[in-house]
Every structure is written in structure tokens, then in C-alpha cells.
Amino acid sequence: MMMNDTAELSPVSAAAADAERIRRQRTDSHTRDLINQAVASIPTLGLQRAAEFLATMNVPAEVAVRVLVYPNRRRAN
Template sequence: MMNDTMNGTSATVGQRQQRTDMRTRDLVNQAVASIPTLGLQRAAEFLASMNVPAEIAVRTLVYPHRRRIA
């Protein structure tokens, strides 16, 4: 099987590394929870204002099936 190097460690392709950035996780969870009341644009603005990388914000807000759980 092929290996990828991510953050200085190797992981087998198809496996996800354990999340280490709990702050970003919490911010994303807050934004996702706010979508029904505030809308997608406001959730995206919140993540941008909290300096969540755009790649993560787009992946989690626009493609919810790509989100990691926990």
C-alpha cells in the first residue's frame, strides 16, 4: 500500500490522522450548528473571522460528507 507523509508522520492512504487542533474543531462545529439559523454565508464569515483556513471552511460547510466526526 502507498504511504503519504503528513505533518512529518506517515499514514496509510485511506486512513485519517487523529485530529490535534481542537480549537478549529470547536469553531467548525459552532459554524455548522449555526447554518440553520444564520445561513451558510454567516457561518463562513464566522470561520474566516476566526482565522480558520479557507480550505477547511469550504470542505466542512459546502461538503458536509467530507467532515471528520469528533
């Protein structure tokens, strides 16, 4: 039987984990699609062009840097 990830945490830690999960929930599918396009274009157009595309499309700089420079920090879906 598998336990819920938050079952072993203290109530404070469980609440923090739940808050983090909610914060990370994606609500902007348009930005997600733009980011996916930019990331997919990196092999052919390069990182700079992908960054320029995101800037032109008004993706927040903080988000663009996170997804382009730190790909392991991208959110799933």
C-alpha cells in the same frame, strides 16, 4: 472473527491506509469547536454567516469550504 481493514490490503496499500488514518487524526480541538459552532449555526444564520464566522476566526479557507460546502467530508470528532 473480524479482520483488520488493512489485513487484506497489499503492504503498500496498508501503509497508505495507515498514513491516511494518521493524517486525518484531529489535533486542533479549538478549530474543531469553531467548526462545530459554525455548522450548528447554519439553520438559523445561513451558510454565508457561518463562512464569515470561520473566516473571522482564522479557520483556513480550505477547511471552511470543505466542512460547509461538503458536509459529508467532515471528519468524525
